Amino acid sequence: MQSTRRDLPQLFSDARRWFDEGLLAALEAAGATPVSPTQVQLFAVLDGDGTTVSELARRMGVTRQTAHQAVHGLVAAGLLEQAPDPASARRRLIRRTGEGERVHHQARTILDRLEEQLAERISREAVDALRAALEAEWGRPPSPSP
Template sequence: MNLPPAAARTPTVRGCAVWYAPSDLTRLAEDRPAGAFDPADTSSFEALLIGAALTEAPERARAAGPVSRVTATAPPFLVPHGTADTIVPFAQGERLVRALRAAGGRVEFRPVEGWRPSVGGTAGGGRRALLLRDPRLRGPGGKGIIPASAVLSRPRGAMSHRAANLPQLLGEARRWFEDALFASMEAAGEQPVTTAQASVFAMLDAEGTTVSELARRIGVTRQTVHQAVHGLIGMGLLEQVPDPGSARRRLIRTTAEGQRVHERAQAVIALVESVLAERVGRAGVDAVRAALTADWGEPPLVEAP
């Protein structure tokens, strides 16, 4: 970005709401559980941001962290952060709050006990909407407090049947199963996972799989898989191990705890399928399975109407 000199810019930011964001890149490895984050990883989000692994460019990593840019003229901040966040550690929120307070800034810290970003939303399945109640954030005449809210999950519920074609219907069916699986696992006391994290589990080989191969199988970027994997490692469900076939690669595989959770999830899916059969008929479920497991051949090239 080509910004004018600081002296020529007019401050317009009246407040800032920071939802579980990294604040000090140089301390990420320290703040995450052992082995959950490799600062020498050149493909992490943080490395892509600064153009190098954090260990290769410590000054760039330091400059990229908000804590290094805090001043006494900072606008008021609202900093909500889940205490159980395994992707951006709770300690990162604490570091930002300490830096703002040390500089004399106004900050409201909102620890959310037991919460971590996931498809299930906040702990307990609800949604939270926070307001930064500071007069400087009000609109003209003191009206219009600016909300710092976020939609943390899409609503769970029955299939809408608004989808018009088969691919859309299949997508809705998958989301229906996922909603049932995630809600059932959380109700049973398991840690909530995101859709991306569940996809990683589904594509893992028993002996382990590389991040690149996982990304190819799921159809997403390596960075998306990295984020999902880092979260699962922090939860104790996955681990990184050396690849016997290459000294430069590492394999992602389940831990004993991860295998237990995966097997439990498979059992839940089987029960959900049984409930579906009771609702729509076993013959209908079997027909869907038969159609989906049949050989469809290569995707056809058709003439567009």
């Protein structure tokens, strides 16, 4: 008989989707510029002072091309801009525009509300325990055994 127990990566993916869908629906209801889940993820890993496309791709776990496409969509929407990197003449930093900062702040407020809604559904203790487990130092992934 097959087990119906789902593994942790599947559960993490479902939890991520729950937050992403709630965030995107709330942003749409507020009249914000429509963005994709990939663009939401890009915003989440972007440093305040700017980040290179290569670093964004690494943090997101996607190709540079995928990160570049997400950046270009957000630049076209007026939420991001490209600026010279003072540390390297060859690189450009991606950073939020004033409107991008406003939307980022709005998204943070929505995510806080979603977390509170989750706490109402599964309990504050469960959310706090989940947060503590995810914030704990897990170390590097184990190496395969010979």
